[in-house]
Amino acid sequence: MTRPGWDEYFMEVARTVATRATCPRASVGAVLVREHRILTTGYNGAPRNVAHCTEAGCELVNGHCVRSTHAEANAVVQGALHGVGLDGATAYCTHQPCVNCAKLLISAGIVKIVYVEAYADPFSQRLLAEAGVALVPFATLAHANANA
Ligand SMILES: [Zn+2]
Numbered sequence: 001m002t003r004p005g006w007d008e009y010f011m012e013v014a015r016t017v018a019t020r021a022t023c024p025r026a027s028v029g030a031v032l033v034r035e036h037r038i039l040t041t042g043y044n045g046a047p048r049n050v051a052h053c054t055e056a057g058c059e060l061v062n063g064h065c066v067r068s069t070h071a072e073a074n075a076v077v078q079g080a081l082h083g084v085g086l087d088g089a090t091a092y093c094t095h096q097p098c099v100n101c102a103k104l105l106i107s108a109g110i111v112k113i114v115y116v117e118a119y120a121d122p123f124s125q126r127l128l129a130e131a132g133v134a135l136v137p138f139a140t141l142a143h144a145n146a147n148a
């Protein structure tokens with residue numbers, strides 16, 4: 001029996017969370033973790049009590065759907081909703097966060113972001129670097145700690 005390492009385990013959870021996405025333009029998942037415990041999760045979709053993109057259609061502005069909230073933002077919102085502090089947490093994201101999500105993650109106290117799919121957003125990367133948040137491609141971690 002092969003046990004997954006922590007990074008693989010949490011990224012697999014993020015991938016599963018992403019399958020709940022309700023915006024057909026993207027399936028993105030995020031899991032916020034501290035000390036090997038899941039604090040919150042989020043996937044991209046319309047706000048609470050608002051029709052899903054799958055029902056009402058996407059609302060496109062400049063090629064982006066503005067109806068749905070991004071996965072990382074929803075993971076932060078879940079912390080606010082349930083009173084879960086996120087300071088010092090690591091974010092496992094199926095996609096590299098956009099600049100708006102990066103700002104939320106920075107201010108929520110996230111110290112590290114692990115992502116699978118690269119999303120070219122130089123300003124997001126600059127902000128994360130300035131804030132001292134580690135931005136780590138999952139590919140560089142896989143199998144590194146399988147026995148930890
Ligand atoms: Zn949408």
Ligand SMILES: [Zn+2]
Binds near residue numbers: 072098101
């Ligand atoms: Zn985003």
